[in-house]
Amino acid sequence: MSSQLHHFTAQVYYEDTDHSGVVYHANYLKYFERAREDIIGIEELSRLWHEEGVGFAVYRADLSFHEGAVFGDTLDIRTRWDKESLYRVIWHQEVWRPGGEKPAVTGEIHLVCLDRNKKLRPLPEISLD
Template sequence: MNDSNKKTHLFSVQIYYEDTDHSGVVYHANYLKFFERAREDIIGIKKISSMWHQQGIGFAVYKASMGFHDGAVFGDLLEIKTTGEKQGDYRIVFSHEAWRPDAAKPAVTCTLELVCLGPNKKLMPIPDLDFLTN
């Protein structure tokens, strides 16, 4: 996430006991939830809700690639660093990193690709979203 043209969005996630598995680290699938919350925070819940309820527009993940490097644990306050890039008319690529406090490397990395779906779940061009780079 060192590209100077990309805006990095920061989002904090408190790790609760319920987020962990039997080994005491965050259950791997929960990172997808954390990254989803960060994306909703970037776009704005009111804007997403309006798009959905008034225009029938939503987003769907069609590809995700994740790397797990250092498990977060109960009590950690993770910093989610996110950038987004519009690639063509129909795809957004998000890069996410989950950082533990005072860590030298991200705990988890994720590249996630989204498309926009309109009424009847038909593929449609990505609407204008302020935070995206082209």
């Protein structure tokens, strides 16, 4: 059962684009991560990392690029997620340009939790339901 739809705003700056005129493809992964961090909560993520030594790691990312975002775009990052098991969350994420009729980029991102020794850990009790 999927979550509610979450919206996150990402502004496209010079730093995000490349010389072809659109956002450099790897940077959409950054927008997706910022949205996920907004959902989990930066303070909680920071506490987990600095106090418990637990962090999230991407172990799979499937991306489709349909249209390039340009400098000045205010992007709507739309996210749903499924807690697939005690160890894994799957995030369904989309980048929407202003006035867009379909997503510019879509991604399915699989996350796990690792301790400081990069050992798998059960997902912490965070509000992902």
